[in-house]
Amino acid sequence: MLLYLRLLVLTTWVVQVLANNSTAFQYKGISIGGWLVLEPYITPTLFKDSLNPGESEDDIPVDEYHYCKKLGKEEAERRLNQHWSEFYNETDFQLIKQAGLNMVRIPIGYWSFEMMDKDPYVSGAQDYLDKAIEWSKQNDLKVLIDLHGAPNTQNGFDNSGLRNIGYPGWQNKTEYVDLTVKILKQIYNKYGTGEFAEKYNDTIIGIEVLNEPYGPALSMNKLKSFYIDTYNDARNIQNFTNSIMFHDAFQGIGDWDDFLSRGKVQVVFNNGTRNITVTKSAKFNNVVLDHHHYEVFADSVHSNITTHLQNIKDYAGSIKKEKNGAIVGEWSAALTDCAMWLNGIGLGTRFEDTAPYGNKTSNGQCAKWTDAKKWSKQQKKDYRRFIEMQLYEYGINTQGWIFWCWKTESATEWDFQALVKYDIMPQPLDNYKYVKNGVDVSGSTKFGLNWVLLISMLVVFL
Numbered sequence: 001m002l003l004y005l006r007l008l009v010l011t012t013w014v015v016q017v018l019a020n021n022s023t024a025f026q027y028k029g030i031s032i033g034g035w036l037v038l039e040p041y042i043t044p045t046l047f048k049d050s051l052n053p054g055e056s057e058d059d060i061p062v063d064e065y066h067y068c069k070k071l072g073k074e075e076a077e078r079r080l081n082q083h084w085s086e087f088y089n090e091t092d093f094q095l096i097k098q099a100g101l102n103m104v105r106i107p108i109g110y111w112s113f114e115m116m117d118k119d120p121y122v123s124g125a126q127d128y129l130d131k132a133i134e135w136s137k138q139n140d141l142k143v144l145i146d147l148h149g150a151p152n153t154q155n156g157f158d159n160s161g162l163r164n165i166g167y168p169g170w171q172n173k174t175e176y177v178d179l180t181v182k183i184l185k186q187i188y189n190k191y192g193t194g195e196f197a198e199k200y201n202d203t204i205i206g207i208e209v210l211n212e213p214y215g216p217a218l219s220m221n222k223l224k225s226f227y228i229d230t231y232n233d234a235r236n237i238q239n240f241t242n243s244i245m246f247h248d249a250f251q252g253i254g255d256w257d258d259f260l261s262r263g264k265v266q267v268v269f270n271n272g273t274r275n276i277t278v279t280k281s282a283k284f285n286n287v288v289l290d291h292h293h294y295e296v297f298a299d300s301v302h303s304n305i306t307t308h309l310q311n312i313k314d315y316a317g318s319i320k321k322e323k324n325g326a327i328v329g330e331w332s333a334a335l336t337d338c339a340m341w342l343n344g345i346g347l348g349t350r351f352e353d354t355a356p357y358g359n360k361t362s363n364g365q366c367a368k369w370t371d372a373k374k375w376s377k378q379q380k381k382d383y384r385r386f387i388e389m390q391l392y393e394y395g396i397n398t399q400g401w402i403f404w405c406w407k408t409e410s411a412t413e414w415d416f417q418a419l420v421k422y423d424i425m426p427q428p429l430d431n432y433k434y435v436k437n438g439v440d441v442s443g444s445t446k447f448g449l450n451w452v453l454l455i456s457m458l459v460v461f462l
């Protein structure tokens with residue numbers, strides 16, 4: 001019986017391997033977070049250092065927009081240039097390659113291409129994007145260019161440059177969406193055709209047109225209309241058929257099947273006097289859907305590790321059923337939302353149940369979780385189980401994954417390099433200790449498991 005089952009599994013596997021398109025790129029990536037777009041929780045020192053003598057924590061700017069506004073263009077330019085040149089250099093890209101990763105996702109803001117009239121932002125990050133593309137080429141890594149911040153914020157998160165939680169203003173005026181479309185045309189022109197693109201045609205694998213538009217507070221039809229417009233621009237302008245990546249806008253898994261298969265949407269515009277219905281369409285080719293998965297920005301933060309592991313299996317399994325290519329383009333080791341300023345400067349945590357969250361369940365003190373040096377054996381083990389399950393499940397059920405992110409000042413749950421240091425991130429990446437073929441075996445020792453196998457075989461054959 002067991003032998004028969006094994007044969008069956010083997011044949012299924014062979015059939016799957018043969019049916020697979022071996023040329024499709026499997027993402028094993030890392031995001032270069034907090035570099036060309038600032039995030040307070042990734043580099044808190046930068047933000048703290050903007051305080052003047054006598055000011056308090058309340059005066060810390062909450063995002064890059066207010067950081068630049070507070071310092072003024074000249075000073076902001078000086079400090080940001082220093083940050084850009086110091087936070088990452090070619091050595092990081094060598095180390096990324098050595099860690100077994102095959103690509104980098106590089107977030108950048110619209111202001112690095114074109115500003116709006118009153119923007120306080122500083123430009124110059126584009127030169128560093130170009131350097132990073134060269135470093136990637138030197139180290140045989142692919143690059144996904146990721147437009148992470150759009151005019152007047154597509155999600156209201158601080159990581160878009162401008163924080164306005166719950167109230168993204170990207171669709172408040174057509175000029176914001178129009179400027180986004182225009183900037184993406186610049187991106188296609190530079191990175192998808194012509195001299196620069198030619199030099200890096202084997203490095204730049206794709207362009208993510210917009211990170212995490214917050215669907216629940218946006219018109220989804222207008223977002224889809226934007227996706228179609230910019231996709232058509234990409235194919236008209238570029239002469240390489242790179243991947244065009246769409247984020248799922250926090251819609252359910254499967255919700256994009258219809259749109260991506262049909263390439264059609266109807267939008268209603270009001271031209272001042274009347275409503276006009278417009279049908280937009282595109283013939284999508286090599287579009288990749290980007291899902292982000294975290295367990296700590298919802299009630300799931302209160303779950304135990306067993307439930308977390310099951311959640312990952314369910315999630316990855318549901319992606320596999322989608323009709324179009326997809327990756328998990330952001331995930332982390334986080335089992336808490338405790339990292340300082342993760343939710344935004346001045347905000348509490350779901351884990352401790354502090355404002356603006358709260359009054360449901362508290363998991364106890366964050367202090368036990370924020371300092372990795374104090375993590376117990378069990379904590380480390382649980383983090384590793386959580387990571388291994390994600391590596392395995394995303395690896396077999398999707399076109400791949402991109403961990404968020406390579407380094408931070410002190411947020412270990414989000415820091416690939418630090419997790420390697422604590423022997424929590426597997427090295428090599430397939431060095432599974434606790435998850436074997438998708439099964440969490442951390443309860444039984446290796447020895448014990450072999451005994452179980454041996455005994456069951458004896459039972460079968462005797």
Ligand SMILES: *[C@@H]1O[C@H](CO)[C@@H](O)[C@H](O)[C@H]1NC(C)=O
Nearest residue numbers: 020021022023024025241286
């Ligand atoms: C295999 O994948 C490559 C790259 O994504 C694509 O160009 C090609 O058309 C695919 N071939 C088949 C048979 O699906």
Ligand SMILES: *[C@@H]1O[C@H](CO)[C@@H](O)[C@H](O)[C@H]1NC(C)=O
Nearest residue numbers: 085086087088089090091092
């Ligand atoms: C990158 O920065 C690190 C830390 O400052 C330094 O040790 C390394 O030599 C630098 N690498 C390059 C290529 O400049």
Ligand SMILES: *[C@@H]1O[C@H](CO)[C@@H](O)[C@H](O)[C@H]1NC(C)=O
Nearest residue numbers: 152153164167168169170172
């Ligand atoms: C967009 O408009 C809404 C409704 O007027 C407003 O609540 C929100 O703050 C605006 N968002 C931004 C970022 O301007």
Ligand SMILES: *[C@@H]1O[C@H](CO)[C@@H](O)[C@H](O)[C@H]1NC(C)=O
Nearest residue numbers: 192193194195198238239240
């Ligand atoms: C892409 O376009 C550029 C300029 O438009 C041209 O020089 C180059 O030969 C083209 N490359 C391919 C592969 O068509």
Ligand SMILES: *[C@@H]1O[C@H](CO)[C@@H](O)[C@H](O)[C@H]1NC(C)=O
Nearest residue numbers: 198199200201202239240241
């Ligand atoms: C990249 O450009 C080189 C040199 O022009 C060309 O030989 C090669 O076919 C191009 N590769 C792709 C993937 O377009």
Ligand SMILES: *[C@@H]1O[C@H](CO)[C@@H](O)[C@H](O)[C@H]1NC(C)=O
Nearest residue numbers: 269270271272273274275276
């Ligand atoms: C709006 O559209 C209608 C019908 O196409 C047209 O008659 C009208 O002039 C338009 N109004 C403006 C302000 O463009």
Ligand SMILES: *[C@@H]1O[C@H](CO)[C@@H](O)[C@H](O)[C@H]1NC(C)=O
Nearest residue numbers: 268269270272273274275276
């Ligand atoms: C246009 O559509 C909106 C939303 O559906 C509706 O509230 C409004 O009355 C319509 N305006 C006209 C002139 O038909």
Ligand SMILES: *[C@@H]1O[C@H](CO)[C@@H](O)[C@H](O)[C@H]1NC(C)=O
Nearest residue numbers: 302303304305306307308310
């Ligand atoms: C984990 O949580 C689930 C759901 O609340 C519960 O059924 C299960 O018993 C818990 N497992 C452990 C090991 O505490």
Ligand SMILES: *[C@@H]1O[C@H](CO)[C@@H](O)[C@H](O)[C@H]1NC(C)=O
Nearest residue numbers: 348353354355356357358359
């Ligand atoms: C919990 O509820 C109390 C009373 O309604 C309120 O004063 C307090 O701010 C709430 N705490 C949080 C963390 O939301």
Ligand SMILES: *[C@@H]1O[C@H](CO)[C@@H](O)[C@H](O)[C@H]1NC(C)=O
Nearest residue numbers: 016017020395396397398399
């Ligand atoms: C088939 O390809 C998918 C994605 O390209 C991959 O996740 C999966 O592991 C492959 N299956 C086998 C049996 O190689």
